[in-house]
Amino acid sequence: MTTGVSPQNILPIRIGIVGGSGLDDPQILTNPTEKMVGNKYSMPTSPLIMGKISGVDVVILARHGKKHGVPPTKVNFRANIFALKEVGCTHILATTAVGSLREEIKPGNLVFPDQFIDFTRLRDMTFFEDEVVHTPMPEPFDKKLRDILCAGADTLGYEYDRDVTLITIEGPRFSTKAESHMFRSWGADIINMSACPEVILANELGIPYQSIAMSTDYDCWKEGEESVTFEMILARMEENAEKVKKLLLYVIPRLGQAAFQPERMRPQTETVIPMPGKLSGKVALSDPYTRTHIKSKIRTVPHWPKPGVMFRDITTLLKDSVGLELCIKDFLARYANKEIDVIVGIDSRGFILGGVLAYELEKGFVPVRKKGKLPAETESETYEKEYGPDTLEIHKDGIQPGQKVLIVDDLIATGGTALATANLVDKLGGDIVELAFIVDLPDLGGGEKLKEAGFDYYAQVEFEGE
Numbered sequence: 455m456t457t458g459v460s461p462q463n464i465l466p467i468r469i470g471i472v473g474g475s476g477l478d479d480p481q482i483l484t485n486p487t488e489k490m491v492g493n494k495y496s497m498p499t500s501p502l503i504m505g506k507i508s509g510v511d512v513v514i515l516a517r518h519g520k521k522h523g524v525p526p527t528k529v530n531f532r533a534n535i536f537a538l539k540e541v542g543c544t545h546i547l548a549t550t551a552v553g554s555l556r557e558e559i560k561p562g563n564l565v566f567p568d569q570f571i572d573f574t575r576l577r578d579m580t581f582f583e584d585e586v587v588h589t590p591m592p593e594p595f596d597k598k599l600r601d602i603l604c605a606g607a608d609t610l611g612y613e614y615d616r617d618v619t620l621i622t623i624e625g626p627r628f629s630t631k632a633e634s635h636m637f638r639s640w641g642a643d644i645i646n647m648s649a650c651p652e653v654i655l656a657n658e659l660g661i662p663y664q665s666i667a668m669s670t671d672y673d674c675w676k677e678g679e680e681s682v683t684f685e686m687i688l689a690r691m692e693e694n695a696e697k698v699k700k701l702l703l704y705v706i707p708r709l710g711q712a713a714f715q716p717e718r719m720r721p722q723t724e725t726v727i728p729m730p731g732k733l734s735g736k737v738a739l740s741d742p743y744t745r746t747h748i749k750s751k752i753r754t755v756p757h758w759p760k761p762g763v764m765f766r767d768i769t770t771l772l773k774d775s776v777g778l779e780l781c782i783k784d785f786l787a788r789y790a791n792k793e794i795d796v797i798v799g800i801d802s803r804g805f806i807l808g809g810v811l812a813y814e815l816e817k818g819f820v821p822v823r824k825k826g827k828l829p830a831e832t833e834s835e836t837y838e839k840e841y842g843p844d845t846l847e848i849h850k851d852g853i854q855p856g857q858k859v860l861i862v863d864d865l866i867a868t869g870g871t872a873l874a875t876a877n878l879v880d881k882l883g884g885d886i887v888e889l890a891f892i893v894d895l896p897d898l899g900g901g902e903k904l905k906e907a908g909f910d911y912y913a914q915v916e917f918e919g920e
Contacts, residue, residue, distance in 0.1 A: 670694075782807075833848050
């Protein structure tokens with residue numbers, strides 16, 4: 455039995471670089487092209503500059519705009535991070551200027567934080583305004599990225615500090631001395647105006663994120679040192695920006711060579727939380743973005759195929775490349791390590807999903823079709839569905855006794871079709887691992903019927919009503 459994730463399921467690497475002051479130079483890319491993008495959070499603060507570094511796809515976004523004209527409070531962090539997710543960025547390296555709150559973190563040092571304190575007040579902090587999503591964030595910066603950045607700094611001979619706490623203030627003003635001393639007493643080691651909510655939003659979308667900070671000053675706490683000014687920051691960043699560029703040019707090819715797969719983006723099968731609603735379908739805890747995006751791409755067609763029915767149409771999801779990819783990867787995350795011998799797809803949209811999953815998981819595929827559509831000897835099951843009676847059939851030689859079976863379809867409503875399919879598999883002696891759907895309509899009770907019949911099921915999203 456093959457377990458784990460097959461090589462074709464390894465994510466292609468695409469690095470997003472969020473450029474801070476003086477660190478958004480497109481000249482580090484080969485064949486750079488500019489792309490204007492927008493999303494439901496409006497326009498990012500700059501166009502995306504897309505190109506390659508040693509064959510690795512890279513996307514650069516200027517956090518404060520091309521001419522550094524967007525103040526920290528006005529940065530559209532949600533549009534920025536969502537844009538990087540939409541174009542397929544698998545990691546984010548965020549360059550930034552920071553002030554030092556510790557004598558040993560000298561101006562000119564690179565700094566790789568592992569924790570943050572959020573002292574901002576006026577920013578949009580989350581993607582999840584219409585649902586309750588509590589994103590775990592004990593380790594907000596990515597250790598694997600941090601390790602490889604530190605190894606690169608060692609190789610290049612750069613002084614650096616790692617595993618320190620960064621505090622983000624609202625700005626645009628700098629700290630008072632009282633505030634600077636207070637932040638030191640809280641355990642903060644460096645200070646900036648841009649890490650939050652940027653790192654928070656990246657975590658919400660499941661994108662590994664690491665700041666590459668350049669210490670430019672001692673803020674205003676250190677006696678005998680000139681207090682920080684914006685001109686000082688720009689001058690010191692310009693002097694030292696070459697360090698960061700060389701580090702990026704060194705590290706990014708190594709991320710690509712390693713087919714670097716961070717934990718939070720690998721398929722997970724154990725950590726799940728109940729979906730909200732009446733029934734107990736489950737959604738992967740690690741990626742609330744997945745279900746939000748999938749649900750947003752499903753079209754509702756009122757009064758079809760009969761008055762009073764709100765038809766949930768997945769064709770709009772299927773034609774959306776990002777949505778379809780998230781849908782399939784979510785299923786792969788759930789089933790890659792489960793013992794499955796064959797995948798059964800229900801006529802007809804279950805053929806689309808089941809066929810792709812069977813290919814990716816290297817399993818066989820068996821169709822369940824409406825009566826009269828299969829050429830060889832069949833087993834049949836007649837049942838009542840929401841639009842009238844129907845009969846499903848499966849080839850008698852489609853499943854061998856004892857085989858582990860995953861049943862796949864687009865939607866569970868009243869549960870008649872799903873339960874009939876499960877009964878067909880039972881008749882042939884198959885052992886049903888689970889039934890998998892994109893959409894659950896819990897108010898119609900289909901999931902409850904499956905549970906009462908002793909079958910487990912999983913749905914990526916749910917819709918209220920009919």
